Amino acid sequence: MKQLNETNAVKDCSGEPLPVFGRGAVTYCGIEKGAIPVGSVYLLTVAMNQVFRGLEGPSESGIPLPVAGQFYLLRSEKTGVLLGRPISVYASRRLADGAVELSYLILRKGTGTKELCGLSEGDGIELIGPLGNSFTAPAASDKVCIVGGGIGVAPVAGFATTLPDTSYDFYASYKSGCYGLEHIKPASLTVTTDDGSAGIHGMLPVALSADVLRKNGYTVVYACGPTPMLAYVQKICREAGVRCYLSMENRMACGVGACLGCTITTTEGNKRCCKDGPVFDGAILQFEPPKYKPLRGSAVNPAEPGVSASSTAPDMSVEIAGVRFENPVIAASGTFGYGSEYGSLFDVNALGGICSKGLTLQPRPGNTGPRLVETASGLINSIGLENPGISHFIDHELPAMLSLKPVTIANLSGSSLETYVEGAKLLDATAVKMIELNISCPNVKAGGMSFGMDPASAASVTKAVRAVTKKPLMVKLTPNAPDLIGIAMAVREAGADALSLVNTFQAMAIDLNTGKPVFDNVRAGFSGPAVKPIALRMVYDVVQAMNALPENERIPVVGLGGIATWQDAVEFLMAGAAAIQVGTATFANPLAMTQIAAGIANFMKERGFATISEFRGSAQL
Numbered sequence: 096m097k098q099l100n101e102t103n104a105v106k107d108c109s110g111e112p113l114p115v116f117g118r119g120a121v122t123y124c125g126i127e128k129g130a131i132p133v134g135s136v137y138l139l140t141v142a143m144n145q146v147f148r149g150l151e152g153p154s155e156s157g158i159p160l161p162v163a164g165q166f167y168l169l170r171s172e173k174t175g176v177l178l179g180r181p182i183s184v185y186a187s188r189r190l191a192d193g194a195v196e197l198s199y200l201i202l203r204k205g206t207g208t209k210e211l212c213g214l215s216e217g218d219g220i221e222l223i224g225p226l227g228n229s230f231t232a233p234a235a236s237d238k239v240c241i242v243g244g245g246i247g248v249a250p251v252a253g254f255a256t257t258l259p260d261t262s263y264d265f266y267a268s269y270k271s272g273c274y275g276l277e278h279i280k281p282a283s284l285t286v287t288t289d290d291g292s293a294g295i296h297g298m299l300p301v302a303l304s305a306d307v308l309r310k311n312g313y314t315v316v317y318a319c320g321p322t323p324m325l326a327y328v329q330k331i332c333r334e335a336g337v338r339c340y341l342s343m344e345n346r347m348a349c350g351v352g353a354c355l356g357c358t359i360t361t362t363e364g365n366k367r368c369c370k371d372g373p374v375f376d377g378a379i380l381q382f383e384p385p386k387y388k389p390l391r392g393s394a395v396n397p398a399e400p401g402v403s404a405s406s407t408a409p410d411m412s413v414e415i416a417g418v419r420f421e422n423p424v425i426a427a428s429g430t431f432g433y434g435s436e437y438g439s440l441f442d443v444n445a446l447g448g449i450c451s452k453g454l455t456l457q458p459r460p461g462n463t464g465p466r467l468v469e470t471a472s473g474l475i476n477s478i479g480l481e482n483p484g485i486s487h488f489i490d491h492e493l494p495a496m497l498s499l500k501p502v503t504i505a506n507l508s509g510s511s512l513e514t515y516v517e518g519a520k521l522l523d524a525t526a527v528k529m530i531e532l533n534i535s536c537p538n539v540k541a542g543g544m545s546f547g548m549d550p551a552s553a554a555s556v557t558k559a560v561r562a563v564t565k566k567p568l569m570v571k572l573t574p575n576a577p578d579l580i581g582i583a584m585a586v587r588e589a590g591a592d593a594l595s596l597v598n599t600f601q602a603m604a605i606d607l608n609t610g611k612p613v614f615d616n617v618r619a620g621f622s623g624p625a626v627k628p629i630a631l632r633m634v635y636d637v638v639q640a641m642n643a644l645p646e647n648e649r650i651p652v653v654g655l656g657g658i659a660t661w662q663d664a665v666e667f668l669m670a671g672a673a674a675i676q677v678g679t680a681t682f683a684n685p686l687a688m689t690q691i692a693a694g695i696a697n698f699m700k701e702r703g704f705a706t707i708s709e710f711r712g713s714a715q716l
Contacts, residue, residue, distance in 0.1 A: 125137065135203055136200055139200075171211060171221075187253075264285070265284050272292055424446055424448075430681055451505050493527070550581045557585075579633055601621070623679040623680075634671065651673035655667075
């Protein structure tokens, strides 16, 4: 499976092909045999047959052939991710029609790689590449040692196929199983596995050391794999006085050296992994120890020594202001009606709590004009708090809510201080477990967010409502306020028992046909996955400010904003949130909340957590 060296593409000064932006079609995508767990690694083969030439359109000529060690940014045409994923070339060859066939071994891990592993024959894929440099060819007199760790076997195995047969020794180290070695022809092959499923039982050090390097007379080492393994290879090569070339990885955006997002530290200053690498002379690399240890375990190896994965269901319950929730997943106000609307789609009793639609003292018809605009990874809404009024809610919607198992939370809004107070009085006489005081709705002209924009007004409405109800009071804050922490502290001092944040971000949309704003109110509320990183940061900041207070003065924070997966939810809990609310995600996936709850439970079970409090706030420094 020798790699062809000819190419009709433009090359740089060193003779390596310059990257292009092109399109290919999947010719094969299937599970790689030998990888454990089964289905964790896939072999993807793509025929790259077009190169985009700007406005001139695609061309079928000038498709470059990569050299050993290079990689591509891969992105499925039917994708939900923004960035291409950097994947090293496992094998390549020129086809008779001028196209280039590229093969990759892909570890199925995150969203992007899962998409790539789920492709079918004929699916379109976008490619940028070949990217980066290549492995420096050994001299004829060199005694060559090649080392691959896990998925890092792919690029060094590809490099090995360019060398004369039996001119090198190959060491392959895996956690479990053995794969990617079908095409290599080493003088000797040594396999190690952490679980003993193949080869020698143990990690790389059981087979390769500085003494082994000296004993076998190696003069150069080529390696790719996890960072700890590469740091070990560098160490033993220094001890033995052997040259080494290490293929590094880092998170990437552009792949062509423009954004500087993938730099790594070297003795020669910062180097771009995508452009100056990925292959580096091991002598210049600086490996720093990780800042933090993994929290308990990992999905691959769940338990630390002395910590075993739980065989029983974890306790998912949380307590907020004296109210017990069976689990931390709460349906956010405005997205879930009054609890029964989704009842035929999934078991709503599996939720921890349900926040009612925003309620006002008098009925509201809501906003005129268009109310929804979908955006990339988000939704802009201008509903305007349409609701039947609190009295109607108490007589008609509340009984059905109370018949459900989740904690019933009434979301209270108003257009004036007086309407907030009168509405709170009515709700106080009901069996609702908690009132969520909404001073953050951006879609009304009076009241709503106007009360939540500065500490004094936020405190005034909180204090007034607190005076007329004994219900636990959770105040919902806006992310649009200039001093979110100041407002959080003000409402805490005014009597809030808890906070929920964040509500939607102010946004707008323009109609290209009329040239005018889409929404009658011009501005509307933006929610969805796009806001999650900002909402997470705001929750983290408020919790951090709370933690600076004496423990008896702190109040819990419920986090929301862009939560769509269990991983999102766990991040909010690690940021210090007492619980989480889910809104827009339910529109895209009605099962989102139950899947989030199940995902949190599985995470806890795998890591050996008995309660949420064991990892809540772990990110706080």
